Amino acid sequence: MHVKHWDKCLSLIKKELSPQSYKTWFKPIKPVKYKNQILILEVPNKFFYEWIEEHYLNILNNSILKVLGISGKIEYIISKEKEEIDEKKKIIELENQPPKITRFNNLNESFNFNSFVGGKCNSVAKAAGERICENPGKNPFNPLMVYGGVGLGKTHLIQSIGNRISNQTDLSVYYVTSEKFANQFIESLKENKLKDFTTFYSNVDCLIVDDIQFLSGKEKTQEVFFNIFNQLNLNRKQIILSADKSPVELNGLEQRLVSRFKSGLTVELEIPDFKTRSDILKHKISVDNINISNEIIDYIALQVDTNIRELEGVLISLLAHSTITKSEIDLKLTKSIIGKIVKDNNREINIKYIQEIVSKYFNISIEDMKDKARKKEIVIARQVAMYFSKDFTNNSLKSIGFHFGGRDHSTVIHAVQSVNDMIDTDSIFKKNIHEINRRITNN
Numbered sequence: 436m437h438v439k440h441w442d443k444c445l446s447l448i449k450k451e452l453s454p455q456s457y458k459t460w461f462k463p464i465k466p467v468k469y470k471n472q473i474l475i476l477e478v479p480n481k482f483f484y485e486w487i488e489e490h491y492l493n494i495l496n497n498s499i500l501k502v503l504g505i506s507g508k509i510e511y512i513i514s515k516e517k518e519e520i521d522e523k524k525k526i527i528e529l530e531n532q533p534p535k536i537t538r539f540n541n542l543n544e545s546f547n548f549n550s551f552v553g554g555k556c557n558s559v560a561k562a563a564g565e566r567i568c569e570n571p572g573k574n575p576f577n578p579l580m581v582y583g584g585v586g587l588g589k590t591h592l593i594q595s596i597g598n599r600i601s602n603q604t605d606l607s608v609y610y611v612t613s614e615k616f617a618n619q620f621i622e623s624l625k626e627n628k629l630k631d632f633t634t635f636y637s638n639v640d641c642l643i644v645d646d647i648q649f650l651s652g653k654e655k656t657q658e659v660f661f662n663i664f665n666q667l668n669l670n671r672k673q674i675i676l677s678a679d680k681s682p683v684e685l686n687g688l689e690q691r692l693v694s695r696f697k698s699g700l701t702v703e704l705e706i707p708d709f710k711t712r713s714d715i716l717k718h719k720i721s722v723d724n725i726n727i728s729n730e731i732i733d734y735i736a737l738q739v740d741t742n743i744r745e746l747e748g749v750l751i752s753l754l755a756h757s758t759i760t761k762s763e764i765d766l767k768l769t770k771s772i773i774g775k776i777v778k779d780n781n782r783e784i785n786i787k788y789i790q791e792i793v794s795k796y797f798n799i800s801i802e803d804m805k806d807k808a809r810k811k812e813i814v815i816a817r818q819v820a821m822y823f824s825k826d827f828t829n830n831s832l833k834s835i836g837f838h839f840g841g842r843d844h845s846t847v848i849h850a851v852q853s854v855n856d857m858i859d860t861d862s863i864f865k866k867n868i869h870e871i872n873r874r875i876t877n878n
């Protein structure tokens with residue numbers, strides 16, 4: 436019923452919008468319920484419905500009026516809230532009938548192997564994940580421990596494994612972040628339901644715990660997790676874990692826990708190389724049917740070398756900008772967006788980077804800059820690079836001196852003073868400094 440209503444609204448809305456806007460803003464909305472002439476729509480996040488209310492309210496209201504009549508209304512629910520409600524419901528259902536367990540999973544279906552692009556950075560982890568699915572629990576990769584920095588695909592990969600197991604078998608798969616696990620544990624203590632809590636977890640066939648670094652320092656939670664872990668392990672249930680660091684680097688975790696984590700396969704997700712970054716972008720635009728040239732894809736892949744979440748972020752912003760301004764995604768827009776959302780936050784401005792920019796600007800080699808040469812142009816370039824190193828990095832004077840051929844800290848102080856003097860007295864020099872500053876910060 437609600438689906439039909441919403442489909443009718445959509446067909447009216449579609450006529451009013453460009454295909455791109457329609458796809459970006461209306462396709463992701465899901466009708467959840469229709470009751471008392473109120474149609475409840477699920478949107479991905481708060482920003483989403485604010486945007487719709489702000490930009491498409493008339494179009495939306497007109498369609499509601501036509502389909503639901505004058506007293507028809509809509510309400511929004513945010514996906515995440517819904518997920519949490521659903522999950523609570525599931526736990527309650529299970530708690531009411533322990534230890535019988537029904538098949539269920541609480542995974543995000545969009546995290547699957549089809550959408551997980553392979554590359555050198557994740558080949559081992561991905562292959563291990565696929566192997567696990569062939570025989571969950573009874574394979575050499577139990578537990579599987581995936582680690583790596585933010586935005587490198589840990590959650591995506593471990594959920595892909597969970598989804599595949601859930602689709603191919605009738606095993607129950609449960610995904611939880613370690614933070615949530617800790618909260619559930621505390622909650623169960625408060626409500627005198629510790630037994631239900633442990634029974635629940637001991638009955639899961641495949642347990643996926645994301646971001647276990649948050650268990651650090653939480654001794655009681657670690658203890659209960661240790662017991663659940665052992666119980667599941669004993670029963671040859673599959674356990675999959677993720678962390679932002681390798682097990683040895685995880686501080687604040689009990690040793691016995693760490694050694695358990697390492698008893699299966701520990702594998703790192705690395706920063707993707709250029710080819711993989713470009714493959715990921717190409718995959719995403721082909722799925723979403725977005726029109727972007729290869730030149731731009733390669734430019735993004737070249738510039739955004741931090742993590743995959745950021746790659747996606749650039750793509751989403753580009754899309755949003757081009758829909759809002761109804762303009763094409765060209766190199767100029769791409770550059771300005773990357774400059775805004777990536778460079779400023781993440782491009783680490785270090786001494787080496789400054790030396791590169793300054794040496795290019797003055798057309799002087801970095802070796803000369805570090806060497807003893809006393810030629811005026813070289814001295815100036817060297818001083819300017821020192822000046823910016825002082826300005827943009829947290830290196831001490833001593834360390835800056837060290838990076839310029841082992842010079843003394845007083846040389847750096849002198850360089851900073853000279854540059855300041857020249858800025859005050861020489862307007863052309865001042866312009867040069869501005870330009871170099873702009874290049875360093877990429878503004």
Ligand code: ADP
Pocket residue numbers: 550551552553557583584585586587588589590591592715743744747
């Ligand atoms: P992490 O958990 O390591 O912080 P996520 O799994 O949340 O990272 O990944 C960040 C974003 O990048 C997600 O939107 C995810 O879908 C995407 N992503 C990560 N790895 C890949 C990949 N190999 N192929 C396609 N998308 C990926």
Ligand code: MG
Pocket residue numbers: 589590591645646
């Ligand atoms: Mg994650």
